[in-house]
Amino acid sequence: MKLLPDQSVASNLRADRNTIYIQRRHHTGFSTGVNKADEYSWFFLLALSGTKNESITLLANMSQADIPTLTRNNSLLFYSTDQINWRRLAVPVLTDSAGLKQYATFILPVTGTCYISNTIFYDYSYLDDYFASFVARHTAYCQKTTIGTSLQNRPLRLLTLSNNANPLDRILLTTGCHPAEPDVIASQAIIDWLVSPPGLKLLTRYQVDVLPLSNPDGFANRSCLTSNGINLYWNFMKDDQKKCPEAFYLWRYILNHPPLLYLDFHSYVHQYHRHPMPYLKDTIAYRGAFTKHIVKQMDRYLIKQSRGFYRFGKLAMWPDSLSRHITQQFNTISYTKYHFNLYEGIPASQTRAVNIFIGLTKLLLRQSINHQHILLAPHGHAILDHSDRWPFTWFYYLPQLLSKSYMFGKSYWRYYRHRNQSHLFR
Ligand SMILES: [Zn+2]
Structure with a gap:
């Protein structure tokens, strides 16, 4: 198996025999406004050339030592030969609770160039x-x-x-x-x-x-x-x-x-x-x-x-x-x-x-x-009416406020009771 870094989307891409390590790509984003650049850059597209039935292990944002810390099995892997038709690789993908560390072992489904991704990225x-x-x-x-x-x-x-x-x-x-x-x-x-x-x-x-x-x-x-x-x-x-x-x-x-x-x-x-x-x-x-x-x-x-x-x-x-x-x-x-x-x-x-x-x-x-x-004028005839005036909006917000205070009060009460019963705080 050989990696094709030019066609891949990932940083610090490297392979040790048939184990591939990748790190998420970091983006600084635009200088003004909320761009969530890093958050929206967490995906990878891996291009590799290999032989059908080769066994590959993939570690994203993690090392071998992190494997026992992974608690979830709810991520997905897809493969494609042309970045047009994507199919799911039906293998477990173990992750941490944030889904950032990802670990999977799979069998290469095709011979030649193959794209592996944790999403579907169309050409x-x-x-x-x-x-x-x-x-x-x-x-x-x-x-x-x-x-x-x-x-x-x-x-x-x-x-x-x-x-x-x-x-x-x-x-x-x-x-x-x-x-x-x-x-x-x-x-x-x-x-x-x-x-x-x-x-x-x-x-x-x-x-x-x-x-x-x-x-x-x-x-x-x-x-x-x-x-x-x-x-x-x-x-x-x-x-x-x-x-x-x-x-x-x-x-x-x-x-x-x-x-x-x-x-x-x-x-x-x-x-x-x-x-x-x-x-x-x-x-x-x-x-x-x-x-x-x-x-x-x-x-x-x-x-x-x-x-x-x-x-x-x-x-x-x-x-x-x-x-x-x-x-x-x-x-x-x-x-x-x-x-x-x-x-x-x-x-x-x-x-x-x-x-x-x-x-x-x-x-x-x-x-x-x-x-x-x-629509509002000049495109339509919608006008402000009683539903836009403060008594209505007040009635709209009041139940939200009450349910929030109820939830807050209830959780504080549970905390308070636990604190007194557990003897941890004395
Ligand atoms: Zn979106």
Whole structure:
């Protein structure tokens, strides 16, 4: 077995016979804003050349001495010969509680060049061609526009799907914000569904804008950040054309074409203990009782789809995120960061994405909802009403405050009782 460091993504890559050692790659990130550069750089892509059935041991961020300290078996390994078709290596991957140290032994499934990764990292030109050929095959319903270019001059290609010259409204879908997360499979599955008979029916009412690769430089450079270290989710620098053209051009497109609904998918890469789930905003982030009512229905649908799991609050309403800007400025209903878990596999994650899309758009269709109902002036007629005034918001926060104080009080009481019974503190 021979390592191919030029094609690998890892630092301090070395091999001792058939044992491979890797360290996580460190990133400094952009100088301003929250970029979580290190956190989003924890993945590896290992290129090696070997013979089928060779036994390989892999130690990431650890030494042999750390093996007994590993307590979890919940990470995944994938392999590919072309960085297009990825399959899971069905072996246990032992990790520490943070998932940073990873240890596995596996048998090489192929002879020749093989890529091994703890995520699924698709090749950039393959994806770019994939969406271009999709448009070429469906010219009757699908158009491709370049809304701008990335910092390294790669096109930001937007697909517009429609089956009506005057659609009722528009929906925006983005994926590929963090390229090491293979959430681009959501765009692939949803556009495939949209050109099927039930999807075409939806397209007679709503136009769907899809930006499958929102961070093309990240794909090409094999990073979750842009080429100058910006994390597009946490630091969406919409007004800076020079430093963050990826955010600038997308925001400029949104300003001219504000959507009714905005969806964005992500995928867990080493937090495999988490169930696939949505990140939900406070309903009071939206203006108007009607919008709040629709959002509650959508929240309930997403929670049901995720077997009761969800994340709530600040993470979904991050001050510098597109999700917050778009809701604040237009009142657009937005669900960003719906996370897949690769344990489910690609087909199941794609079915999940399509079901989410169908479920949410069904709620819109059932009530023939358009921008007049949801968006703020001048794009619609949504206005501030009693649900935005302090008695309502107060009633909204009060139960949260009470449950927090109850939990805090209860845990302190348990601590206090234990402290007095254990005699440890005397
Ligand atoms: Zn992500």
